[in-house]
Amino acid sequence: MLETVAQAVINGLLIGGIYALVSIGVTLIFGVVKIVNFAQGEFVMIGMYISFYLATQFGIDPIVSLVVSMPVLFVIGVLVQHFLIRRVLGPNDMPQIFLTFALSLLLLNLALMLFTANYRTVHTSYSDEAFHLAGLYIPVAKLIAFVVAMGLSAALWVFLHTTDLGKAMRAAAQNRDVATLMGINPNRVFCVALGVALALAGAAGSLLMPFYSAYPFVGQVFVLMAFVAVVLGTLGNVMGALIASLMMGIAESLGIQFVGADSGLIVVFAMLLLTLAFKPNGLGGGRVR
């Protein structure tokens, strides 16, 4: 019994690392640019297809293809900010919500037309490998994904706290007007925020590829999880999103283990509803907006 619980916790923690990459992106964009990117999941999907094609066409390992998917998505992020989101920033919610929603709809359906609804998988030498540790089963592919995800999260934290650009981003998140007065160019900061957030989504896609199938709707699973984690971790809070994502992964895994194989999503919804009912400001408190 204890072993089953421990195994479920490990499984959840490992996938929670991927959720964290997606949630950190969502919360970073929300914190800095003050919009919710409904298309974040579709960028995970794009990352997956990039790795899939690099693996099948050129035999590049999906994890190595991070070095392609992250820069490509960074550039896409800058373009999305500069040509789309910049034009709808303002006090009105409607254009912001429905612009990124339209982008999500567009990317998803383009993928459906270009790649069909088929599931695509990449089989690597380590896809079926696993460590056995004290009776626990630790799949290598998921462990690599988790370690790289945590490494990238740490790198982001260092970037936000030590570099000028990172500090400018945090300043813009705290108070856009004052930051502008201090000589910070908001559009430049927003472009970097979108770029970094999308690069993290792309990394999530590449890291998933050795053990997860790519298909046009794949992003929806992750974005839903990310939205819950972002609310739970207090909107705009990077560390909160990270911790909440790991908790969500564990909760989902325990749900699958003890409620039923297809109940992961129900557990996620239940967590969202409980969060809304009792902790709408996130577990850490803070202000809603």
Added chain:
Amino acid sequence: MAGINKWKLMSLAALAAVVLVLPQVVKSSFAIDIFIRILLFSFIGVAWNLMGGYAKQLSLGHAAYFGLGAYTSTIMQVDFGISPWIGMVAGGIVAMLASLPIGWLCFRLRGPYFTIATIATAQALMLIFLKFRDFAWGAEGTTIPNLGSSPLMMQFEAKASYYYVVLGLLVLGLAITQRIERSWMGYYLVAIGEDEDAAEAIGVNAPRIKRDIYMISAFLTALAGTFYVQYIYFIDPATAFNFNISIEAALVSIVGGIGTLWGPVIGTVLLETTSALLQSWLGSSTGGVQLTVYALILMAVILWRPTGLIGIVTDAYQRHVNRKPARA
């Protein structure tokens, strides 16, 4: 000013005449099917627009009420033999009651997170209906017994009859919208939509107004759900709680003109006509194509005409009636 009213009245009378005789003139079943879709989604858009358009509570979870309406009337009909006409009203009431706890949860968040909460609650409802096969047939769904011609059970032999039923619903929705638009409630809704905090500061009871308009919006959306399953004679959770219904409800309003009486109708005419044309050009494999085109239209409207297409129509109308340049 009397001149404008005369023009308005004449245009409305002309529109009513065309809409009423349309199914008598056009006999193609394909065309009538498209007309019915246009009227149905106009009606759903009108229901969404009451809350999403005037109060700017941007829900993407109206499929929840569509599905509840569809399931309530179908369960009453299949299990108890009760007429869908009664089931339709019962479904509306169920949806109204369901909107209370759902609204209680979702209204705790504002802006985009309200939108996400509505998506999640609608999806959760679909999962519940997928799980509970004992009382709602689970994932397989069920067909609705075909009784041939039975107007009392909302079943007709001629497609034109369905057309008039859904036309009636749309007229009801538009009449309710117009009444609300001109009442104190309409002003409160617009105030909440403009700035909720400011509205509360001048004494608008925002939580109550939002709750009330959500109930009305849910009630009307549920009527559409009942009509739809009666029209297609089939129900399952994927049809009744389809996310695309939530999307289209919002899309037609935004494309047509958010927070306006006729916006959802104009938006639906454009989107559904586009969809029908795509379907006839490309055959049946239009799943991805249709929504790709919808997404492009939505992006274009948001970037270049955030007030919706109705702006173009009213500008032209103003120019024609007043013979003076339209205001920017």
